[in-house]
Amino acid sequence: MASLSQRHPEILAAGFRVAAIDIDDPDRHAAMVAKLQLAFPMLSDPDRTGAIAPYGLEDSHDPRRLAIPALVAAEPGGAEFYRFVARDYADRLPEDDLLEVLETRGLPPTTQPPPTPGHASPGPGAMPLRAMIPYFRGGRFAALALGLRHRHLGEDFKDDSKAFVAEMDRFVEAVKSLKSRQ
Secondary structure (H helix, E strand, O other), X not given: OHHHHHOHHHHHHOOOOOOEEEOOOHHHHHHHHHHHOOOOOEEEOOOOOOOOOOOOOEOOOOOOOOEOOXXXXXXXXXXXXXXXXXXXXXXXXXXXXXXXXXXXOOOOOOOOOOOOOOOOOOOOOOOOHHHXXXXXXXXXXXXXXXXXXXXXXXXHHHHHHHHHHHXXXXXXXXXXXXXXXX
């Protein structure tokens, strides 16, 4: 989300606003917004009836019924025109691809107020910012190793490995940017 937040001015310039939605409570969202310096709000849907289930994004294979990572783009009137649904928790749409989609709509720029700070209470498994760069670098190197180890699986696997490496690189740069603003 930090890399998406970095591109928030460009998303606004394309005429769109951003909101993240998941099952966590508002206090955990406040902690995430503060830690990642998010430029957009996080909304809570703990019973999955507000947006997660209606948009078909509840993971029925997960016993916790988590939301499937996704990006749904809607025009100002609410009509959905684009949907990216992740294959798993580590799959994200590159921000460049998102901006390309949004810019096709030709909307005038818009604004979005910053998120309202709340009572921040990170969950017990929350990763501190200082641990995020080593974590993403570890994911990057694991993807590189698997890409080399399993190159016999063909171009799809190789392309997937490269995409994951690029994603980890984007996330590392986003965290570096966050740390430089502290």
